[in-house]
Amino acid sequence: MAGGEWFAPRAEERVHARVRVPGSKSETNRALVLAAIADGPSTITGGLDARDTQLMRDALRALGTTIDDGTDVWRVTPAADDHRMGGTIDCGLAGTVMRFVPPLAATVPGTVTFDGDEAARSRPMLPLLDALTDIGADLDDSDALPFTLTGRPDLPGGPVNIDASTSSQYVSALLLAAPRFARGIDLRHVGPTLPSLPHIAMTVAMLRERGVDVDQPEEHRWVVAPGPVQARDVTIEPDLSNAAPFLAAALVTEGRVTVHDWPAETDQPGAMLVDLFSAMGARVELTEDGLTLTGTGHVRALEADLSAASELTPVLAAVCALAHGTSHLTGIGHIRGHETDRLAALEAELHGLGAAVSQHEDGLTIHPRLLHGGTWRTYADHRMAQAGAVLGLVVDDITLDDIGCTSKTMPQFPELWDDMLAQSDRWLARDVAEHPEDGDEAAQDAP
Structure with missing residues (x-):
């Protein structure tokens, strides 16, 4: 997949989509x-x-x-x-x-x-x-x-x-x-x-x-x-950690996203997303169709030990920057040695968009502030790119410096992201067509 700058698309309405993520x-x-x-x-x-x-x-x-x-x-x-x-x-x-x-x-x-x-x-x-x-x-x-x-x-x-x-x-x-x-x-x-x-x-x-x-x-x-x-x-099971940004999209836009083929039992750390996003205010349901997350319009702060699933940290940190209240993510001191020093990278990039973030020995403390646009550096790290994409849904004018790093685990990420938003456009158009009297209200409710 080609690299280079990528303008993170804004969600003009609540995200409603069905997604299939590639294998773990x-x-x-x-x-x-x-x-x-x-x-x-x-x-x-x-x-x-x-x-x-x-x-x-x-x-x-x-x-x-x-x-x-x-x-x-x-x-x-x-x-x-x-x-x-x-x-x-x-x-x-x-x-x-x-x-x-x-x-x-x-x-x-x-x-x-x-x-x-x-x-x-x-x-x-x-x-x-x-x-x-x-x-x-x-x-x-x-x-x-x-x-x-x-x-x-x-x-x-x-x-x-x-x-x-x-x-x-x-x-x-x-x-x-x-x-x-x-x-x-x-x-x-x-x-x-x-x-x-x-x-x-x-x-x-x-x-x-x-x-x-x-x-x-x-x-x-x-x-x-x-x-x-x-x-x-x-x-091979679908990669549940790579489902994180898509589920987060529903949470931060008060939408609804289904990830197909979510296993009922698994050893993947990404399974922790069910409890983590539920704690942040989402409604989560596992059916034969997959895992469906529905945003409720209120994103709560998170206090969580992520030592068992540290790869989820970048996306969760991005959501925490949009939450109501201060979040504390712990058990993740070791991610300084991942694709990049993820604690330093998250502190720098979230601070650059207006959030107040501080590192400590074992993790991050995130104080939400009114965020603004800017360049989100990915540090050749696919998880950092996913975090920037989530923020771009609700913050104007965020540009990732290199989307190509997502090829590490999901080469088709930009296409899947665009398809998710295209499904949302079709959902809104269909909803307005079926309920024309609610069309103006639906448009006003878009994030």
Whole structure:
């Protein structure tokens, strides 16, 4: 998708729309890794086709995996036993690639260098690299991207401690590759906090679905036995975190948005949106048709610990800037190490539009003020772009400096956003046609 400036469209009426969001990035990339080490070929239906998942497919191909992704059903065939890796694996800005692939590469013969975008070189990696060294991997002495790794099929594995306070992806990365280690893994998290626990739960569930023996004898300890990973054909759930801006659109415009195919049960952190947006004043209903959020005309302030779903922070912060009252978002100190320093970015951009925002060690405090237009910098961060789009619905003249960064997890975001607003136009026109006596009132009620 082309990048560049994007004038965030204003909602001229309440947003009424039905939306289908693409597949979950978290589930897609975990499914790809597990398919790459399975005991036979398998298929992935509805996988997310975006930059992060393309980088994952290319990385796994460098390890010898064959991936036929020419249709909506991807066929994944594990590498031949005699494959040797080499060259450079491009991680882009994808945390799942830079963290999930090295433990797997550590079990493949050959030498490979991991590198990525400039911003990726400042993302934390040292706890994972140290843990890999502790279980027998051969790495250079780098503490971040780029680094070079030489694989060995007899990688010992075994007991290892890790401080995953800065990213739960370290834990998932080691668990996903652990069936390939000679002794499996006995992994303990030893840090003060552990963010994004639902993502670890997703990893454990997907391992168990493929016949892998995963035990959790105590809190923050996982024991994975070595052995085969059963090939399994899977269908990917829609990405619930990427539904956040569309649901937020209904909340801030007193509209109604339905996200199709919302799962009744899921390990995705985005499922927390139901409770979070309900706390902010929305009416939320889950039916066979999907999840429907209806704005009530009053956006309440939010006090929430987002440690389990920190990727929701940018969109929620944007909504908080439109709320009635002061909001406190906590449990998110670790997002300083995400695609950008999201706390600093949100503080700067919301302040630039007129809000009063302050950082603290563990999160943000947001005092709403009358907002005005301006340039919203995205920092090459897809979640920041989504937040700016939400604000643009109700604040005149907001311009995002680069909409192209949404290609990381949703290349079609601008088109889906425009379609949402076009559906709203059709809804208003139909409503006025059916109730002409209410036409002027409906127009006056538009935000």
